[in-house]
Amino acid sequence: MENTVLFWLFIVLGNVCFICMLLGVRQLSKKSSWEEGKKMLVLILCLFVVFLLLNPLGKEIRLLGRIVVDEELYLVGVVCAVAFFAFMPILQFFLFQMRLSGKGKEEYRAYVYQDGFFLFTSGLWWLNSLGMFLIAGAINDMIHWNVGLALGILLIVDYIGMILVAFLQGKEFVMTKKEYRYQSMKRSLEGRLEEIESVERKEKELVIKVKGEELPLWCTMKSYGDTLYEECDKRIKAKAEDGWN
Numbered sequence: 001m002e003n004t005v006l007f008w009l010f011i012v013l014g015n016v017c018f019i020c021m022l023l024g025v026r027q028l029s030k031k032s033s034w035e036e037g038k039k040m041l042v043l044i045l046c047l048f049v050v051f052l053l054l055n056p057l058g059k060e061i062r063l064l065g066r067i068v069v070d071e072e073l074y075l076v077g078v079v080c081a082v083a084f085f086a087f088m089p090i091l092q093f094f095l096f097q098m099r100l101s102g103k104g105k106e107e108y109r110a111y112v113y114q115d116g117f118f119l120f121t122s123g124l125w126w127l128n129s130l131g132m133f134l135i136a137g138a139i140n141d142m143i144h145w146n147v148g149l150a151l152g153i154l155l156i157v158d159y160i161g162m163i164l165v166a167f168l169q170g171k172e173f174v175m176t177k178k179e180y181r182y183q184s185m186k187r188s189l190e191g192r193l194e195e196i197e198s199v200e201r202k203e204k205e206l207v208i209k210v211k212g213e214e215l216p217l218w219c220t221m222k223s224y225g226d227t228l229y230e231e232c233d234k235r236i237k238a239k240a241e242d243g244w245n
Contacts, residue, residue, distance in 0.1 A: 003042070004016070007059060010055065010056060010059060010095070011056045011060060011063075012056075012218070013056075014054035014057070014059075015052055015056050016053045017056075018051055018056070018162075019157070020047050021047045021051065021163075021166075022163065022166035023166070024043055024044040024047065025044060025163055025166040025167050025170075026166045026169045026170045027040055027170065028040045028041060028044065028167075028172040029166075029167045029168075029169070029171060029174075030183055030188075032183075032188040036105070044099060047173045057155065057156065057159060058160065059146070061151070061155055061156075062147055062160035063076075063080075064080065064135075064151040064152060064155065065136055065146075065148035065151075065152070066122040067080060067138075067139065068138035068143075068146065068147050068148055068151070069138075069146070069148075071139075073139075074139050076140035077135055077136075078139070078236045080135055080137040081131075081136050081139075082132075084129070084131040084154075085128060086127055087128065088122075088124050089125060091121065091165075092118070092121050092122075092125075093225065095117075095121070095149075095165075095169070096114075096224075098145070103227070105173065106148040107175070108174070108175045108176075108231045109172050109173070109175075110172065110173045110174075110217060110219065110227075111168065111169070111172060111173075111217075111219075112171040112172060112173055112182070112183065112216075112217050112218065113168055113171055113221030113222055114217065114219040114221065114224060115204075115218045115219060115221070116168070116218060117168050118221070120165070121161075121163065122159070122166060123160065124161045126175055127157060127158075128152065128158065130155065131151055131154040131155075134147045134150055134151060135147075135151065135235055141148065142225060145149040146170045151204070153174065171183050171184055171185065173208065173232060174201055175193065175232070175235055176193075177235065178192065178193055179191065179192060179193055180184055180192075180193055180195070180196060180210075182208070182210075184215075184216075189210070189213075189215065192209065193236065195210050195211055196208060196209070196210055196236055197210065197211070197212075198232075199228060199229055199233075201225055201229075204218065204220055205218050205220070206219050206225055206228055214234055
């Protein structure tokens, strides 16, 4: 293994680069045309090249391989097992629960594909939980076969999954005090807040009506649906009052 300091430095810098890529993917998913998105795409590709040169994924896979066979890395193995288990629930909290506590802010955001988003991240969590059990079993000599390959595959799935999560994050319904923006896989629409006529709940989705058009949000979670109703009603009424005044 390379010099320990360089080894960890490459992992840290590589993951910082990857996070920047995710932010870029999120912004790219909001663009509705090639002309709007080409600069962001070039930036993402440049970051991807740097990510490949730093090779944090390869180094992390090698580290996991050492952890499961080297007793001296027991504590590192414990930290990795906890990280595998805790990372996705923490991410879900910040992506979902934190949005519910955002009342009173000038901007309100809701994911268009909330149900699929939640199921997808939950699936990643179940896979990561498997990784935790594999690490725990290996470092405690409860598993007598090399689990490094399985852990490497799980890590690759995590990286790919995070790119998909970043892409889905860009598919949003956004309201400010004056305007709204709707971005889904099929359409991109924005306009004045007074154009929103109503929000209604259907069996598998919430539907926002704008000028006779229906903009669906795939969200059956009651807490999010209630928050969306409240925010729409509050902002539309406030805008109407401003117009009367």
